[in-house]
Amino acid sequence: MPPRRKESKLANLTRNQLLYLKSTLVQKPPFCQGTLQLPDSDFTLFYGKEGNASRINLSTAPVAQLEHLAEACDPATFGVGGEDVHDETYRKAGKLDKNDFAIGFDINRSDLIDAIRSELLIENDRESDGEGIRTELYKLNVYGKGAFFKPHVDTPRSELMFGSLVIVFPPSHEGGALKLRAQGHKEGEIREWTFDSSALLAQQTHPSIAYIAFFSDIEHEVMPVTSGHRVTITYNLYHSNDKTLASSLPVLRPISTNEQAFRDALRGLIDSPMFLPDGGNLMFGLTHQYPLAKSYDSAAEAKQALKDLEPRLKATDGIILRVLRECSLDASLKIVYEARESQWSRMMSYVMFDGVIELPSVDHMIRGTAPDYLESEGGQHIATAGVRVDDTSPRTLPVHWVTDHPLVPVKHFFKETIKTYGNEPTLEVVYWRIWIFVRVGPKGQRGVAGGS
Numbered sequence: 001m002p003p004r005r006k007e008s009k010l011a012n013l014t015r016n017q018l019l020y021l022k023s024t025l026v027q028k029p030p031f032c033q034g035t036l037q038l039p040d041s042d043f044t045l046f047y048g049k050e051g052n053a054s055r056i057n058l059s060t061a062p063v064a065q066l067e068h069l070a071e072a073c074d075p076a077t078f079g080v081g082g083e084d085v086h087d088e089t090y091r092k093a094g095k096l097d098k099n100d101f102a103i104g105f106d107i108n109r110s111d112l113i114d115a116i117r118s119e120l121l122i123e124n125d126r127e128s129d130g131e132g133i134r135t136e137l138y139k140l141n142v143y144g145k146g147a148f149f150k151p152h153v154d155t156p157r158s159e160l161m162f163g164s165l166v167i168v169f170p171p172s173h174e175g176g177a178l179k180l181r182a183q184g185h186k187e188g189e190i191r192e193w194t195f196d197s198s199a200l201l202a203q204q205t206h207p208s209i210a211y212i213a214f215f216s217d218i219e220h221e222v223m224p225v226t227s228g229h230r231v232t233i234t235y236n237l238y239h240s241n242d243k244t245l246a247s248s249l250p251v252l253r254p255i256s257t258n259e260q261a262f263r264d265a266l267r268g269l270i271d272s273p274m275f276l277p278d279g280g281n282l283m284f285g286l287t288h289q290y291p292l293a294k295s296y297d298s299a300a301e302a303k304q305a306l307k308d309l310e311p312r313l314k315a316t317d318g319i320i321l322r323v324l325r326e327c328s329l330d331a332s333l334k335i336v337y338e339a340r341e342s343q344w345s346r347m348m349s350y351v352m353f354d355g356v357i358e359l360p361s362v363d364h365m366i367r368g369t370a371p372d373y374l375e376s377e378g379g380q381h382i383a384t385a386g387v388r389v390d391d392t393s394p395r396t397l398p399v400h401w402v403t404d405h406p407l408v409p410v411k412h413f414f415k416e417t418i419k420t421y422g423n424e425p426t427l428e429v430v431y432w433r434i435w436i437f438v439r440v441g442p443k444g445q446r447g448v449a450g451g452s
């Protein structure tokens with residue numbers, strides 16, 4: 001057989017093998033939700049500015065009191081590219097900052113944290129080892145008739161922030177469902193979920209709250225409220241090293257079906273002499289995005305920050321890394337930068353790093369092309385295996401994309417993966433797309449020395 005035919009046969013086989021591996025990764029919903037019955041005193045709300053405070057009970061408050069609460073609120077703002085913006089075409093709601101209210105409900109005395117730990121973070125190494133979750137009270141919001149919040153992600157406030165928690169109180173309302181959306185594994189597939197707080201609360205026979213905790217890099221939207229008052233408080237959720245915040249419950253370690261299926265498929269592949277017989281490199285684009293600083297003081301610090309994410313990878317992302325390492329493969333987290341090969345070229349280069357790098361802020365400060373610059377910063381060029389003609393160029397590493405091709409957006413020559421909109425204008429820490437890079441050794445020697 002001529003070598004070309006043989007090569008393309010192997011490429012086809014590899015593609016099918018990797019498609020099968022990918023098909024074992026079932027994406028779990030990125031949230032947990034429910035209702036919780038609370039004692040009457042938990043619904044007591046004090047609110048207002050210094051010297052002018054009011055008190056109401058959120059499970060019994062008549063409409064006039066809810067109107068008063070709504071009027072005491074300031075218009076809610078949101079963050080766009082580092083600035084706090086009030087724009088009622090994007091977000092229409094009232095807000096009270098945490099200094100302007102006090103609620104009887106105490107999250108740390110409730111079972112909610114354990115519910116979040118066991119439902120949202122069950123696949124997370126740290127949490128299943130009993131590490132803590134820290135909650136930070138963020139805001140009280142009142143969504144009256146016509147209020148809404150258009151699609152956004154929640155601004156990451158530190159590298160440790162992983163989620164957001166919304167609690168909806170009993171005041172009745174119609175509309176105001178929270179919708180969450182994520183990209184599916186199939187091309188163009190959008191998955192959508194609805195948290196319909198008004199329906200959940202209407203079913204309750206005892207005073208209750210409805211809650212939803214979700215990974216805060218997930219896009220979400222509050223649909224317009226058509227009547228009543230949707231009264232919420234929101235919390236930011238963080239990983240914590242504080243052992244006093246760890247669960248007092250025995251540590252359960254259920255294995256998700258996902259993990260088992262992925263492990264079996266991966267083991268099957270690496271045991272097979274038909275899979276990448278001469279070895280190769282795999283790339284897994286992670287489902288979630290993770291907060292990292294925009295830049296670090298040194299390459300070592302940037303590398304460490306990326307490494308520190310390993311035990312905090314969310315849901316299936318964490319399973320992928322864990323199983324790859326269980327199979328003794330050399331797997332590590334990477335950031336991929338996309339750069340146009342020249343100002344006039346449509347060709348994109350992909351350059352891989354062990355951490356976030358500092359990019360020059362002005363294009364003309366760069367000598368040569370953007371890919372050259374990235375390489376001079378210590379990056380490794382990568383290209384889709386078997387596709388690019390310069391695959392064999394010594395500076396380019398061929399890779400097989402198992403999940404997701406890089407979609408790191410490019411502005412002019414460079415762009416960081418920054419979401420420019422969120423619920424808060426803090427931009428010291430931003431969401432980054434992350435990849436897992438895996439070296440697969442040739443048949444019989446799959447594990448390559450140097451894995452960590």
Ligand SMILES: O=C(O)CCC(=O)C(=O)O
Nearest residue numbers: 154166178222232234423
């Ligand atoms: O109220 C909700 O359900 C979500 C609110 C929200 O997305 C936010 O405040 O950032």
Ligand SMILES: [Fe+2]
Nearest residue numbers: 153154220423
């Ligand atoms: Fe939000």
